[in-house]
Amino acid sequence: MTREITIALDAMGGDKAPDMVLKGAEIALVRYPELRFLLVGAADRIAPLLKRIPKLEARSALIHAEDVVTGDAKPSAALRTGKRSSMRLVIDAVAEGAADCAVSAGNSGALMAMAKVVLKTMPGIDRPAMASFMPTQRGETVLLDLGANVECDAENLVQFALMGDAFARAVLGLLKPTIGLLNVGSEELKGNDAVREAHAKLRAGIQGLIYHGFVEGDDIASGTVDVVVTDGFSGNIALKTAEGVAKLFFEFIGAAFRSSLFARIGYVFARPALMQLRDRLDPRRHNGAMLLGLNGIVVKSHGGSDALGFASAIGVAHDLCTNGFLDRIKTELAALGAPVPASSQAAPV
Amino acid sequence: MTREITIALDAMGGDKAPDMVLKGAEIALVRYPELRFLLVGAADRIAPLLKRIPKLEARSALIHAEDVVTGDAKPSAALRTGKRSSMRLVIDAVAEGAADCAVSAGNSGALMAMAKVVLKTMPGIDRPAMASFMPTQRGETVLLDLGANVECDAENLVQFALMGDAFARAVLGLLKPTIGLLNVGSEELKGNDAVREAHAKLRAGIQGLIYHGFVEGDDIASGTVDVVVTDGFSGNIALKTAEGVAKLFFEFIGAAFRSSLFARIGYVFARPALMQLRDRLDPRRHNGAMLLGLNGIVVKSHGGSDALGFASAIGVAHDLCTNGFLDRIKTELAALGAPVPASSQAAPV
Numbered sequence: 252m253t254r255e256i257t258i259a260l261d262a263m264g265g266d267k268a269p270d271m272v273l274k275g276a277e278i279a280l281v282r283y284p285e286l287r288f289l290l291v292g293a294a295d296r297i298a299p300l301l302k303r304i305p306k307l308e309a310r311s312a313l314i315h316a317e318d319v320v321t322g323d324a325k326p327s328a329a330l331r332t333g334k335r336s337s338m339r340l341v342i343d344a345v346a347e348g349a350a351d352c353a354v355s356a357g358n359s360g361a362l363m364a365m366a367k368v369v370l371k372t373m374p375g376i377d378r379p380a381m382a383s384f385m386p387t388q389r390g391e392t393v394l395l396d397l398g399a400n401v402e403c404d405a406e407n408l409v410q411f412a413l414m415g416d417a418f419a420r421a422v423l424g425l426l427k428p429t430i431g432l433l434n435v436g437s438e439e440l441k442g443n444d445a446v447r448e449a450h451a452k453l454r455a456g457i458q459g460l461i462y463h464g465f466v467e468g469d470d471i472a473s474g475t476v477d478v479v480v481t482d483g484f485s486g487n488i489a490l491k492t493a494e495g496v497a498k499l500f501f502e503f504i505g506a507a508f509r510s511s512l513f514a515r516i517g518y519v520f521a522r523p524a525l526m527q528l529r530d531r532l533d534p535r536r537h538n539g540a541m542l543l544g545l546n547g548i549v550v551k552s553h554g555g556s557d558a559l560g561f562a563s564a565i566g567v568a569h570d571l572c573t574n575g576f577l578d579r580i581k582t583e584l585a586a587l588g589a590p591v592p593a594s595s596q597a598a599p600v
Numbered sequence: 601m602t603r604e605i606t607i608a609l610d611a612m613g614g615d616k617a618p619d620m621v622l623k624g625a626e627i628a629l630v631r632y633p634e635l636r637f638l639l640v641g642a643a644d645r646i647a648p649l650l651k652r653i654p655k656l657e658a659r660s661a662l663i664h665a666e667d668v669v670t671g672d673a674k675p676s677a678a679l680r681t682g683k684r685s686s687m688r689l690v691i692d693a694v695a696e697g698a699a700d701c702a703v704s705a706g707n708s709g710a711l712m713a714m715a716k717v718v719l720k721t722m723p724g725i726d727r728p729a730m731a732s733f734m735p736t737q738r739g740e741t742v743l744l745d746l747g748a749n750v751e752c753d754a755e756n757l758v759q760f761a762l763m764g765d766a767f768a769r770a771v772l773g774l775l776k777p778t779i780g781l782l783n784v785g786s787e788e789l790k791g792n793d794a795v796r797e798a799h800a801k802l803r804a805g806i807q808g809l810i811y812h813g814f815v816e817g818d819d820i821a822s823g824t825v826d827v828v829v830t831d832g833f834s835g836n837i838a839l840k841t842a843e844g845v846a847k848l849f850f851e852f853i854g855a856a857f858r859s860s861l862f863a864r865i866g867y868v869f870a871r872p873a874l875m876q877l878r879d880r881l882d883p884r885r886h887n888g889a890m891l892l893g894l895n896g897i898v899v900k901s902h903g904g905s906d907a908l909g910f911a912s913a914i915g916v917a918h919d920l921c922t923n924g925f926l927d928r929i930k931t932e933l934a935a936l937g938a939p940v941p942a943s944s945q946a947a948p949v
Contacts, residue, residue: 388848398784401792435747435836443750443833468840472848484792485837487784488830491817492838496845499737499821503880504853507873517870524856524863531852 255285256572258565259341259350262292263319264357266555269293272356273300275552275561277307282562283569289350291316292337316340320361322554329361330368338362342369345547352548352568354539356556362549363399363542370547375584378403379544380411381483381551382418385493386532387474393419393428394471394479397540398487405448408432408480412453413583414543415478416460421576422541422567423477431466431476433485441465445482459583497532539567543580548572604634605921607914608690608699611641612668613706615904618642621705622649624901624910626656631911632918638699640665641686665689669710671903678710679717687711691718694896701897701917703888705905711898712748712891719896724933727752728893729760730832730900731767734842735881736823742768742777743820743828746889747836754797757781757829761802762932763892764827765809770925771890771916772826780815780825782834790814794831808932846881888916892929897921 260276262269269292276288287310290297294315301308316337320329333339338361341353346369355362363379372379382395395415400407412430419428432450434442442450442465453462463476471479471489481489504525508518518525538560542549548571552564571577609625611618618641625637636659639646643664650657665686669678682688687710690702695718704711712728721728731744744764749756761779768777781799783791791799791814802811812825817838820828830838853874857867867874887909891898897920901913920926 386848388851401784401790433837435750435833441750468837468842469844469847471841472844481837484784485834488782488817488834488838489841492820492841493817493845495818495821496842497849498818499735500846500849500881502737503877507877508870510873510876513869514873517866517868517873519866520862521857521866521870524859524866527859528852528856532849 255287256283256352256569257287257289257350258568258572259289259291259344259353260565261337261341261353261355261357262290262297263316263337264355264362264554265552265561266322266356267557268356269297270300271556271558271561273297273304273307274558275556275565276311277304278558278562279565279569280307280310282566286310286565286569288312289314289341289344291340291344293317293319314340314344320358322358324358324361326358326360326364329358330364333361333365339365339369342366342547342549345549346370351572352550354550354552354561354564354568356552356554356561356564358554359398359551362551366542366545366547366549370545370549372544373546373581373584376410376414376544378407378410379542380414381540382415382543383490383540384423385471385490387472389474391423392471392474392477392479393423394481394486394490395543396481396483396486397490398483399542400483402484403445403482405445405452408445408449408482409452409457410544411480412449412460412462412478413457414580415480417576417580417583418541418543419477421574421579422570424574425477427461428477429461429463430478430480431463431470433471433479433481433489434465434467436465436467449480501529539564541567541571546577548577604636605632605701605918606636606638606699607917607921608638608640608693608702609914610686610690610702610704610706611639611646612665612686613704613711613903614901614910615671615705616906617705618646619649620905620907620910622646622653622656623907624905624914625660626653627907627911628914628918629656629659631915635659635914635918637661638663638690638693640689640693642666642668663689663693669707671707673707673710675707675709675713678707679713682710682714688714688718691715691896691898694898695719700921701899703899703901703910703913703917705901705903705910705913707903708747708900711900715891715894715896715898719894719898721893722895722930722933725759725763725893727756727759728891729763730889731764731892732839732889733772734820734839736821738823740772741820741823741826741828742772743830743835743839744892745830745832745835746839747832748891749832751833752794752831754794754801757794757798757831758801758806759893760829761798761809761811761827762806763929764829766925766929766932767890767892768826770923770928771919773923774826776810777826778810778812779827779829780812780819782820782828782830782838783814783816785814785816798829850878888913890916890920895926897926
């Protein structure tokens, strides 16, 4: 059943690259032995590292890239001057069919710009979006867009709903994901024009989509819906606010356990349970934002990720490849008719 | 030194009113014995409750209000038909000078609409904002706007910065609060037009204001700045996302401590430290959103608040009255010149 999957890895992207990338690939290979890798980057830096991981070396091809897109490069500049960069070459590999998907922990804006130019958006999608998941009381919730589109109209939001639905089916394995639209209240008249208009379109009914209605910020963590749709500005702020609060919590809890002798004793007993809790909320387990709406699979790992986090991002790429994400989203878009019609009837194609 | 302060309380606002309001006032009175209250609401419901709290009765006057603004009332409808409501009468009391400030746990939209019509915005302020604070690694951070203004231009954001500055000085007692503008990245070119333009204005320099620059969602909890400025859509989402994550965390930690016998033993030892942690993050301690930019002080308590939370909201109202918040913000606006000038020079008034 398990066909071979080739993933192109931007070996130079991320704060701790290339070491972190190779170690991440090594971890991913334990979990998914069917993977093959194209390691793209500075050959003189990667080759000696690769030598030390024979199991990875056996499943990898090394492709030299002269340039690196830096973390502070503007997307437009990266597009113009980064044609020989490791980031560009992994996307090219997907476009040319040399790889099934690409993973990079490099500059998000540059990655999105390059992926859009090289892979192009799918028919029926105006703008690609970035999606990821967050831990909730019920499991995990998909959140999109996370910053690719700072300003969105109603049409964009409806398209995000479709992409989020397909993503939840492919990566979380859900059969009937529920969709919510992020707003500042649950009443019909709340929010801005784009949100209200998208709500009306989704409420009218779109084939195959289970629309719950408006959700609020606290619904993200409570897992009220499986997919939370919003514009890139709010989505980015929600994601990072949640990350900040989680970090604060772990620091406060550390301080609480150091605050007295009794608390220290309590820690000794509670340690395994607390470690489990930390694992459950570990942001590295939820690493891997997907660029949705393109004719190809590109996964963005957190720039500050370590090897374990990068392995999670590879895992997301693996799931998207094996679960037919691209076909699924194409089918949904076709059933819907592209562009999205104002009525609830799905137009035959 | 402590002059008498009269606070008008909307005794009918909030899920657990009027009981919660009276108990909250009782708690606040222990902390601030100089307070006096105008209790506004259905006399036949309040009088018997008040009889049971003689200390509160001695410091209160009961004012009958025929109507109640319901939680689902539209602001426009509440404005038209709610002229004899408890919510309206507490705002009227502030406008007429019968009370120094008003506190309500009722419908936010209606409260904002009524306060704006009755008290009017200050000269130099186009739109009032709603502000509150969140716990951080360094103490507390003021966040505004929290939902009063779903769409904001650069001018609004600059005015929010001024109001947030005055609020941080008055309520948190900070001498030199730092201000950050919420965005999806820290680089100059990130964000939408309103955010970039406001950044340029604040960067150019406004007298008395210490502008840090752009901040991101995770900076809220890390306490990078004392005041985080954003539009009402993003602010509401950030606040509620943070609340949701905090709630998730407490549920996860409860589950972790119930997960094994060892963990249960650990809990016994660590309990006092964990209770302290819970207190530190208790949303009830951070209750009380202030309506900023009006000619009068109105504090909004969370609708689902209990007596302890309502007492915190009364505490915020108390601090704003005693620390000369209104005068401070007027002075800042005057020094700045109203409307906000494009240049960095403060116009003499």
